[in-house]
Amino acid sequence: MKKMKAVLIGAGDRGARAYAPYAKNYPHELEIVAVAEKNPERRAIFAKEHSLTEQQCYNSWEEMFTHDIEADVAIICTMDREHHDPTIQAIEKGYHVLLEKPMSPDPEECISMTKTAEKHQKLLTICHVLRYTPFWQTIKEIIDRGDIGDIVSIQLNENVEVMHMSHSFVRGNWNNSDESSPMILQKSCHDMDILMYLMDQKCKYVSSFGSLMHFKKENAPENGPLRCLDGCPIENECIFHAGKYYLGEGRGWARKFTTADTREGVIEALNTTDYGKCVYRSNNNVVDHQVVNLEFENGATATFSMCGFTREQTRIVQIMGTKGEIRGKMDENTISVYDFQTKNDSVIHLAKPTSGHGGGDEAIVRDFLNGVRNYGEKKESRSSATVSLESHLLAFSAEASRLQNGKVIELERFSDEVLMKKG
Numbered sequence: 001m002k003k004m005k006a007v008l009i010g011a012g013d014r015g016a017r018a019y020a021p022y023a024k025n026y027p028h029e030l031e032i033v034a035v036a037e038k039n040p041e042r043r044a045i046f047a048k049e050h051s052l053t054e055q056q057c058y059n060s061w062e063e064m065f066t067h068d069i070e071a072d073v074a075i076i077c078t079m080d081r082e083h084h085d086p087t088i089q090a091i092e093k094g095y096h097v098l099l100e101k102p103m104s105p106d107p108e109e110c111i112s113m114t115k116t117a118e119k120h121q122k123l124l125t126i127c128h129v130l131r132y133t134p135f136w137q138t139i140k141e142i143i144d145r146g147d148i149g150d151i152v153s154i155q156l157n158e159n160v161e162v163m164h165m166s167h168s169f170v171r172g173n174w175n176n177s178d179e180s181s182p183m184i185l186q187k188s189c190h191d192m193d194i195l196m197y198l199m200d201q202k203c204k205y206v207s208s209f210g211s212l213m214h215f216k217k218e219n220a221p222e223n224g225p226l227r228c229l230d231g232c233p234i235e236n237e238c239i240f241h242a243g244k245y246y247l248g249e250g251r252g253w254a255r256k257f258t259t260a261d262t263r264e265g266v267i268e269a270l271n272t273t274d275y276g277k278c279v280y281r282s283n284n285n286v287v288d289h290q291v292v293n294l295e296f297e298n299g300a301t302a303t304f305s306m307c308g309f310t311r312e313q314t315r316i317v318q319i320m321g322t323k324g325e326i327r328g329k330m331d332e333n334t335i336s337v338y339d340f341q342t343k344n345d346s347v348i349h350l351a352k353p354t355s356g357h358g359g360g361d362e363a364i365v366r367d368f369l370n371g372v373r374n375y376g377e378k379k380e381s382r383s384s385a386t387v388s389l390e391s392h393l394l395a396f397s398a399e400a401s402r403l404q405n406g407k408v409i410e411l412e413r414f415s416d417e418v419l420m421k422k423g
């Protein structure tokens with residue numbers, strides 16, 4: 001098996017913690033030969049972990065690409081709005097690319113990346129990691145075997161979990177769609193993608209409702225400070241109090257905004273970063289709940305509901321076919337398949353995943369590297385840009401519907417308009 005060489009762009013949470021560990025765990029398969037990371041502390045930690053010299057470290061992808069680094073692949077894990085330019089340049093430099101989702105908050109950029117990969121004959125795989133998990137793969141196999149007949153309808157719930165909601169989508173990186181992406185793209189493009197994967201049909205019509213109901217100024221405590229640590233009058237009853245949370249049960253989340261591992265270090269970060277702000281006085285604008293209705297070409301339907309106010313972080317699915325029904329709960333890794341004729345209910349308990357996102361974080365790297373090794377025999381991966389573009393267009397159209405009070409959008413027309421704009 002040929003060992004692959006990779007350059008990593010963005011050694012943040014995903015780059016350093018989700019994908020680069022593959023090189024540590026399987027050094028005979030993957031070696032990171034250079035890193036581009038803006039944050040000097042993160043860059044130094046990453047260099048140490050992967051034994052990189054100073055010459056192998058760059059302050060930015062822009063600087064990295066002024067050099068000709070010998071590598072097979074580029075792994076790109078910068079933030080949502082910084083995916084397009086490094087991806088185009090990486091492909092033009094001759095690398096196959098593993099790119100974090102969402103591809104881009106701009107549909108035209110999604111198309112441009114897809115076309116560039118096609119033109120240069122490079123594999124561009126988008127990190128729709130759920131497609132690579134045993135949980136969704138098992139469900140897909142059951143459907144493809146015909147065990148439940150033809151799918152009539154799917155219900156998919158994305159339970160974000162209330163503290164995760166406050167951390168990532170009220171205080172954190174993805175709280176403002178003007179700076180990152182709307183929730184349906186950032187968080188739920190996975191779900192749009194999974195619905196397309198399971199249904200295996202073109203989607204015809206989309207409508208969506210949703211809003212930011214709770215995390216806004218109107219709900220802030222009277223005379224409360226901007227930062228929780230500055231003497232909040234409702235400190236004792238507010239579950240979102242930053243000090244109580246990040247110094248207590250949310251300590252694990254604190255590593256997303258500070259490398260410090262002392263209480264003093266976390267407090268310092270709460271006094272200086274957005275993670276110490278009152279959840280009702282943040283700069284957030286993304287929805288805290290959203291529903292989407294879909295109708296597919298063969299008449300089958302799907303409903304999707306994302307909500308921030310849930311006790312656990314999971315996805316729950318119910319797939320109703322003409323011969324039976326599948327129910328699955330992702331955090332428990334259980335799938336039940338009910339047969340209408342025999343009335344048998346077979347319950348599958350999958351093994352506990354060993355990497356993040358139900359095992360998808362590791363499995364996607366393995367699949368991508370295999371795809372690169374065998375590129376030519378097959379030019380697409382399970383989540384390559386062509387496939388991912390379709391589910392991104394679904395997310396864009398759902399957002400367009402939500403912004404027009406649930407107006408029904410005809411997906412083909414919506415996609416044609418985007419494609420025409422791009423030329």
Ligand SMILES: NC(=O)c1ccc[n+]([C@@H]2O[C@H](COP(=O)([O-])OP(=O)(O)OC[C@H]3O[C@@H](n4cnc5c(N)ncnc54)[C@H](O)[C@@H]3O)[C@@H](O)[C@H]2O)c1
Pocket residue numbers: 009010011012013014015036037038039042059060061062077078079080082100101102127128129173186357
């Ligand atoms: N696949 C998934 O399920 C999943 C889950 C979470 C996040 N994401 C996506 O992953 C991406 C990264 O998220 P994250 O949580 O790792 O964010 P992060 O902020 O922790 O990491 C991004 C890193 O990019 C670096 N960076 C910024 N500009 C740069 C430049 N010009 N050159 C080099 N480095 C630069 C930043 O310093 C930062 O360390 C986002 O697009 C996010 O939406 C995907």
